[in-house]
Amino acid sequence: MMYALLCYHSEDVVCSWSKEQDAAVMAKLAAVQEKLAKAGKLGPVVRLMPTTAATTLRKDREPPLVIDGPFAETKEQLLGFYLVDCASLDEALEIARDLGRANPGGSYEIRPISLFRPGNAAA
Amino acid sequence: MTELAWIDAAISAARPRALAALLRYFRDLDVAEEAVQDACLRALNTWPKAGPPRDPEAWLIMVGRNVAIDATRRRRRQEPLPPEETISDLEDAEAALVERLDDAHYRDDILRLLFICCHPELPATQQIALALRIVSGLTVVEIARAFLVSESAMEQRITRAKRRVAEARVPYEAPGAPERAERLAAVAAVIYLIFNEGYSASGGETHVRASLCEEAIRLARLLLRFFSAEPEIMGLAALLMLQHARTPARLDADGEIVLLEDQDRGLWDRAMIAEGLALLDKAMRHRSPGPYQVQAAIAALHARASRPEDTDWAQIDALYATLERMQPSPVITLNRAVAVSKTRGAGPALDMIEPLAEQLAGYFYFFGVKGGLLLQLGRAEEARAAFDQAIARANTAAEAFHIRMQIDRLIKENDPVGAGVPRANR
Secondary structure (H helix, E strand, O other), X not given: OEEEEEEEEOHHHHHHOOHHHHHHHHHXXXXXXXXXXXXXXXXXXXXXXXXXXXXXXXXXXXXXXXXXXXXXXXXXXXEEEEEEEOOOHHHHHHHXXXXXXXXXXXXXEEEEOOOOOXXXXXX | OOHHHHHHHHHHHHHHHHHHHHHHXXXXXXXXXXXXXXXXXXXXXXXXXXXXXXXXXXXXXXXXXXXXXXXXXXXXXXXXXXXXXXXXXXXXXXXXHHHHHOOOHHHHHHHHHHHHHOOOOOOHHHHHHHHHHHHOOOOHHHHHHHOOOOXXXXXXXXXXXXXXHXXXXXXXXXXOHHHHHHHHHHHHHHHHHHHHHHHOOXXXXXXXXXHHHHHHHHHHHHXXXXXXXXXXXXXXXXXXXXXXXXXXXXXXXXXXXXXXXXXXXXXXXXXXXXXXXXXXXXXXXXXXXXXXXHHHHHHHHHHHOOOHHHOOHHHHXXXXXXXXXXXXXXXXXXXXXXXXXXXXXXXXXXXXXXXXXXXOOOOHHHHHHHHHHHHHOOOHHHHHXXXXXXXXXXXXXXXXXXXXXXXXXXXXXXXXXXXXXXXXXX
């Protein structure tokens, strides 16, 4: 089963990391990812730009409304996600714990994926 | 990242809002600042043991508030008992406070704080110092080092700024719409100045200075969170990111300036460029151009060119012309002349800048550009004279060195015998 690990964290905090701190976190995460990739469990890994770069299309009206900023103002923001291929929720949680040790603070929401088309866009 | 580093980041992220909320509460900059300071110290002691709290901002506000109230009480113990009601409302349910943190109070708190630091009665130097001290929480030592002044001078500057704010009786209520737009422009200007302060220097203090640029970007992002539909704030953030992205390539290993066209573009921070371009894209959709957006658009054209010869100079020329109309300034004309020299040649560019000589008589960059243009036109003697004047006006060792290299080139080309003389003797 494919799971999405949705990364929530305060972007104020993440944006306060120095370049070195950011690089250190990324290096630690890369080590965990490499392990997963070797085991053939790692799908796409995505880091999102801060929500200030986001634009929202409200389509609950006609014509749809374009709004600057994220869909919702929340204390922690969706900052990225991983797709991982796991045998069970326990395994997905184990991976999330590993990633969490490399990058403490915030939360991972573990969501099973119901449809996955990898597409063909170059990252 | 060590746990302490994480806590450090959490505190600096939470600090502006905590301070802003405490300012609303105590209506006194010094009291609020001291309260945040105390709360941060306690956080450094408590969080490593207990783990960071769920809501660091609420934690800092709560603790800061209690500490300040305790201090007030201790002071009052020597005085007659205060009226009961002034104390009782300090003890309202903590839940109510935490709840309030999520709503629009935040926005107003932060704005009030930024507006106070960028109060029109303060000179720009004091605005910047106050913003870095109060909003960013940098120490006086750090700010002093970044601005190359002594600690006591910076301490004095900040104290003076605070006194002026107090005397000006800045209203603690958020200003109305027209004043708000005006103050927003002032806040943007201060962020821009903080960035420039970090950008324009080099040498031994480069590292400290680069962190000023990062701080400015952080503040710009913060401002954008609160004014998410303001194209000029998007433009400001985009501009800072697109310029800061070039930092790794701007100085060589010896700390000397590397000109834009000579920079190793592979060193540019691509992620930061991408974010800057995304913000500029968002801003343009509003079709409400302003100076920050135009400057960001110019920076974007440089960022988009993978080789110097791919730069769209004609478009840059047109953008500088727009900027000239928006805010006429000899410095902008000077920049435009550089673009003109690429599209129409050094002659027309020189014609453009010659009328600026008087206004820019003290400006290093004017003589650098003039010398470069004269050099292209083969007027070596005049070029040399212009470079000499540039050196006399250089602000940093790197600037002076850069011009000296140009002079060396001139000497080498015109006087091959002198080529063997060590640079230091010339």
